[in-house]
Amino acid sequence: MTELAIEARGVERVFVSRKGFFLNEITRTEALRGVDLNVEAGEIFGLLGPNGAGKTTLTKILSTLLLPSKGEAKVLGLDVTKEAAKLRPRMGLVLGGERGLYNRVSARENLRYFADLYGVPVAEREHRIQKVLDRVGLIESADRRVEEYSRGMKQKLHLARGILHEPEILFLDEPTIGLDPKSARETRKLIRGLVTDGVTIFLTTHYMFEAEELCHRLAVLTKGRVVGRDTVAGLRALVGGDRTLEVEGYGFEDAEVEALKRLPGVSKIVSEEFGPRLRLTLRLRTGELRVDAVRALLNSHPELTVRERQTSLEDVYLDLVGDGS
Amino acid sequence: MTLSRSARWRASLAAVRISALQFLADPQWLIPSMIAPVIFGLVAFELFRGLGQYFAIYAILGAGMMSMWGQTLYGSGWATGQDREFGTLEPTLQAPTPYLYVILGRVTWNVLTGLIGGAIVYGVVVLANGSVPALQNPAGFVLLFAFVILSLAAVGIVFAAFYVYTRYAGFIQNIGEFAFYVGTGCMFPVVLLPFWTNPIALAFPPTWALDALRYLAIPGYQGFAWGFWPDLAGAFATTGIYLAIAGTVFRRVERHVLEIGDVQDY
Numbered sequence: 109m110t111e112l113a114i115e116a117r118g119v120e121r122v123f124v125s126r127k128g129f130f131l132n133e134i135t136r137t138e139a140l141r142g143v144d145l146n147v148e149a150g151e152i153f154g155l156l157g158p159n160g161a162g163k164t165t166l167t168k169i170l171s172t173l174l175l176p177s178k179g180e181a182k183v184l185g186l187d188v189t190k191e192a193a194k195l196r197p198r199m200g201l202v203l204g205g206e207r208g209l210y211n212r213v214s215a216r217e218n219l220r221y222f223a224d225l226y227g228v229p230v231a232e233r234e235h236r237i238q239k240v241l242d243r244v245g246l247i248e249s250a251d252r253r254v255e256e257y258s259r260g261m262k263q264k265l266h267l268a269r270g271i272l273h274e275p276e277i278l279f280l281d282e283p284t285i286g287l288d289p290k291s292a293r294e295t296r297k298l299i300r301g302l303v304t305d306g307v308t309i310f311l312t313t314h315y316m317f318e319a320e321e322l323c324h325r326l327a328v329l330t331k332g333r334v335v336g337r338d339t340v341a342g343l344r345a346l347v348g349g350d351r352t353l354e355v356e357g358y359g360f361e362d363a364e365v366e367a368l369k370r371l372p373g374v375s376k377i378v379s380e381e382f383g384p385r386l387r388l389t390l391r392l393r394t395g396e397l398r399v400d401a402v403r404a405l406l407n408s409h410p411e412l413t414v415r416e417r418q419t420s421l422e423d424v425y426l427d428l429v430g431d432g433s
Numbered sequence: 434m435t436l437s438r439s440a441r442w443r444a445s446l447a448a449v450r451i452s453a454l455q456f457l458a459d460p461q462w463l464i465p466s467m468i469a470p471v472i473f474g475l476v477a478f479e480l481f482r483g484l485g486q487y488f489a490i491y492a493i494l495g496a497g498m499m500s501m502w503g504q505t506l507y508g509s510g511w512a513t514g515q516d517r518e519f520g521t522l523e524p525t526l527q528a529p530t531p532y533l534y535v536i537l538g539r540v541t542w543n544v545l546t547g548l549i550g551g552a553i554v555y556g557v558v559v560l561a562n563g564s565v566p567a568l569q570n571p572a573g574f575v576l577l578f579a580f581v582i583l584s585l586a587a588v589g590i591v592f593a594a595f596y597v598y599t600r601y602a603g604f605i606q607n608i609g610e611f612a613f614y615v616g617t618g619c620m621f622p623v624v625l626l627p628f629w630t631n632p633i634a635l636a637f638p639p640t641w642a643l644d645a646l647r648y649l650a651i652p653g654y655q656g657f658a659w660g661f662w663p664d665l666a667g668a669f670a671t672t673g674i675y676l677a678i679a680g681t682v683f684r685r686v687e688r689h690v691l692e693i694g695d696v697q698d699y
Contacts, residue, residue, distance in 0.1 A: 165694075168694065172527065172691075173523065173526065173527050173691065173694070174694045175691045175692050175694075193435045193436075193529065194435055196528065196529040197435070197436060197529040201524070201527050203523065205520070206520075207519060207520025207521075208519070208520040208521055208523065208524055209519070209520075209521065210451060210454075210455060210519060210521060211519065212455055212458035212459055213451065213454045213455060213458060217451070217454055220447070221447050221448075221450070221451045222524065222528065224440075224443050224444050224446070224447030224530075225444050225447060225525065225528035225529070225530045225535070226529060227436045227437070227440035227444075227529060227530070230443070253458070269524070
């Protein structure tokens with residue numbers, strides 16, 4: 109049986125905020141509503157979801173920065189609420205962004221500080237710092253103040269801090285956000301390298317191609333609930349298949365749409381308007397439906413265009429998230 | 434495996450180091466740590482001049498403590514406030530070192546800068562006075578002075594806990610800072626203040642410790658009616674209480690911030 113790096117069962121989180129002069133206006137926000145999740149050791153697991161879906165909340169709970177309101181979660185077999193002290197030396201967290209670093213001191217000094225906070229042995233500290241700086245490509249600017257760094261360099265420094273103590277599991281919250289394409293590619297290469305070293309990666313991202321390229325398995329979170337959880341191929345199957353037909357024309361009769369739905373292998377039809385044109389996206393379960401059959405059914409539309417393509421992760425995501433995006 | 438005790442103390446040293454580096458990199462700290470003590474020393478010297486033969490000691494103690502109060506206590510709270518502002522509180526709390534050890538390092542650095550401020554005040558008053566004022570009991574004074582620093586640090590740790598607890602701690606501390614200058618007897622002996630202020634002042638360890646310090650420094654000093662030894666006992670007791678509060682508050686605060694989840698907010 110595969111060893112589990114993360115097990116979450118019925119994780120809920122409610123944020124209560126108080127406003128008003130007497131703090132008597134209470135707002136409750138349900139960020140997570142019963143999340144179940146298994147992440148296998150040594151895999152890259154991606155968490156996708158729109159803004160406000162609860163991705164960062166779940167990441168913070170799993171990385172011991174936030175307590176769940178209900179449910180339980182174990183990371184590396186340790187309870188995130190009761191055994192956080194044992195767990196923290198074994199995990200890394202990269203939240204990224206412009207904040208989270210001491211801007212007036214150098215990158216090297218930032219890393220020295222956090223190396224000591226993570227209990228990196230003194231004898232190894234300088235070597236480890238040099239190694240991670242080299243790994244993220246900051247060796248030449250290591251002694252410059254962080255305030256002189258670009259957004260991308262700061263992101264790399266966050267990553268360096270996250271792997272400095274050689275964690276067994278690394279939580280990455282949108283690791284390539286704000287990076288130029290070259291740096292983003294280097295970061296993805298680094299993430300793959302970490303997995304080769306045996307590190308389990310839990311990452312959240314908004315970039316579908318990144319998730320598709322990196323992740324062994326994915327979960328889609330929307331409105332605090334996991335609505336899909338599988339490999340990319342498994343998720344395609346979940347939303348109806350790995351082939352998609354796009355049919356575009358200047359409007360279709362309801363009867364025509366109903367007829368399309370009845371065609372063999374069609375599992376789902378999504379319609380979108382593009383100015384005067386209407387696009388029907390047909391998700392196909394099987395390979396039996398051909399473009400010619402669709403053209404024949406809609407032969408009263410001379411302006412008709414029909415394209416066939418593979419169902420993308422973005423299609424899957426949009427289907428699963430629905431109006432939650 | 435949790436972090437060993439020695440690794441935790443090493444984290445405290447790391448906090449001293451990062452505080453020092455931040456201090457040296459930011460010229461704004463020159464004002465409270467280097468320039469303010471000069472002004473405090475000169476103002477106190479002129480304020481107390483002519484009030485008996487020991488006025489220079491009053492001036493040194495008053496201005497010195499004001500300066501040390503600012504650095505040690507205010508600085509300790511503010512250090513955590515800055516961690517909130519920089520967004521470094523979140524990764525620091527996520528690290529395996531309990532935050533109390535980080536704060537001990539931060540407070541140690543602020544104590545050191547406070548001592549530098551106190552030394553500057555001493556130098557300024559001695560220069561203005563033209564001679565070094567003699568202390569009644571120099572050895573006892575030095576020992577008790579070290580304890581005063583600890584009592585200030587104890588209050589500082591409690592303030593730091595509030596900064597972890599809420600991002601509005603700065604509001605409370607800003608209100609309190611100047612009231613505490615007077616209330617704890619930093620500038621004037623508390624006995625000179627209206628009686629109703631005494632119970633508030635006695636809730637703070639520096640009030641007791643400072644009064645005892647004056648007994649040791651100034652011949653014939655008349656402070657609280659109960660005299661030197663009860664002052665000393667009060668200083669020890671209140672400092673102990675503050676350290677106990679700090680330890681308890683920190684454990685609770687660390688739990689509380691995990692429940693609230695607002696450490697990223699500033």
